[in-house]
Amino acid sequence: MKFLIIEQDLRVSGTSQGIISRSFLAKLRIAYPNSVIDVVYLKQYDSEDRLDLLPVDSIDSFVLDLKIPFFTKWLNKVYWRLFHISLKQRYIYKVYGSYIAKIDYHQYDHIFIRSAGLDCETILGAKDLPILKKAIVTFNEPYPTFWCTGSKSPMTNLELFKLKEMFEVVSQAKSCMATALLAEDMQYLYGSRTKFHSLPHQYDESVFDLSDVSSILKKKKKIMISYHGAIQFGRNIEIVLDAYQELMVENSLYKENTEFAIRVKGIDLQKLAKKYSKTPNIIILGTLNFSNSCNEQVHEADINIILENGPLYCNILVGKAPFLAAIRKPILSVSPEKSEIRRIITDDKYIASCLDKKDIKQKLENLIINRIYSDEPVYPLGDYFSDESFKRMLDKILKE
Incomplete structure (x- = not known):
């Protein structure tokens, strides 16, 4: 078989999407x-991605020039207000x-066009191109943004026109793919006859260089509790720290034997540091980078x-789930009443x-x-992210 994968993010650090996409290639x-x-x-700027670690036959890498022409920016100020379409x-x-139009796609048995982030540029870039008829389009986030939970x-009208654009892409694609709950929701949202398949994210350490341990936090207590990640879309770390x-x-x-390390970025870092400054067991x-973060959590x-x-x-599967499944340690998933993780974790002690x-x-x-x-070792997420499960689910997708 011959596979073509169109990727937007293969970075080794700074993004869960890069980790997910690299691991998908390893599992494939x-x-x-x-x-x-x-x-x-197809990437937006030059970066060191260690593409040599990826077990593929070839990689054609392009840094795209996405600078918007002055005339387009000027015209867009009026155009989107009148027609609800962003020229930018x-x-x-x-x-x-x-770039996608130049690909000789006829030689491939299976084609994946994978999105990254909230704007889905690779997917929308393929709109009206014949490659879509052979492509399995992969969504890692809901689209458009207003539909993201939290x-x-x-x-706005602009967001509704985004929905219309994506509907056309979905209708033109061979099939679509997302994690389980998101696939169900998008099948319903787009009301399309195009099938939305379910496939979870993956993690495989073989496509990462994990030798950098220069910045990890060495624990000083018997038990370290840890959160690494973003605080957005309704994710609430403060209720966990208050508890x-x-x-x-x-x-x-617990004061003598435990500590809680939080690693987040942005303005929330300062807010959290100030709120919990009088609690030395909470470390903000x-x-x-991923190597240090991985080693610290492991x-x-x-x-x-x-x-x-x-x-x-929550209708997305958090990117760190397959990674945490692989390290075989206790987790506590702080989740809404209906979510992807609640479908996977069967032991109630690991979810709140x-x-x-x-x-x-x-x-x-x-848990403490x-x-x-x-x-x-414990297995809070069972074998949901196993190699066998991945192949079984992907076999089914490729045969339909």
Whole structure:
């Protein structure tokens, strides 16, 4: 078999999408060891991506010039207000499309066009191109932005026209693919006869250089609780930290034996540092590159936290889930009532309501106590992200 993968993000650090996309290529090679895997990589700026670590036959990498011409920017000021169409966005899609149009796609048995971020430039860049008829279009986020759970983006006419544009792409594609709950929602949202298949994110350490451990935080207590990630779309780390604070006040055992390390970026870092400055067991730090972050969570942390979008619903699979499944340590997923993680985790002790501090507190306390007395491997996410599960699900997608 011959595979063509059109990628937008293969970075080794700074983005969960890069980790997901690199791991997809690794898992594809494991599933089909004798296949030909060619990659076209369309990126927005030059970066060091360690493409040599990817187990593929060829990679054509292009840095796109996405600078908007002055006339387009000037005309867009009026145009989008009158017609609810962004000329700037259309220009960017055309740049992506100009590269996709040059691909000799006829030689491939299967083609994946994979999105990155919230704007889906690779997918929308393929609109009206004949390659779409053979392509499996992969969504990693809902589109458009106002539809993301926890998003504060308004439902403007511009956003509705984005929905119309994507509907045309979906209708033209061979099929589409997303994680389970998102696939169901998008099948309904676009009301299309094009099939939306389900395939979870993956993680494979073989496509990363994890030798850099220069900046990891060495734990000083017996138990380190850790959260690495973004705080957006309704993810609430403060309710978790407040629950942890109460545990320390109520029982000196937790104050003496535990610490909670938080690594986030942006203005929330300063806000959190100020709020919890009088609690030395709570350590607020900036983000790390993936090698350091990975090693810190694997070798120093004892309990890792997942925050899902919220507060009522989350239809995406957080990018760190397959990574945390691979390291076989306890997790606490702080989740809304309906979410992707709730479909995967079968043991209730690893999941708590994002709106219920008492529930979070109780589940966190139980995990701490269990970890104090045992460091045996655990499997909160079961075999959902196993190689066997990946191949079985992808086989089904490719045959339909």
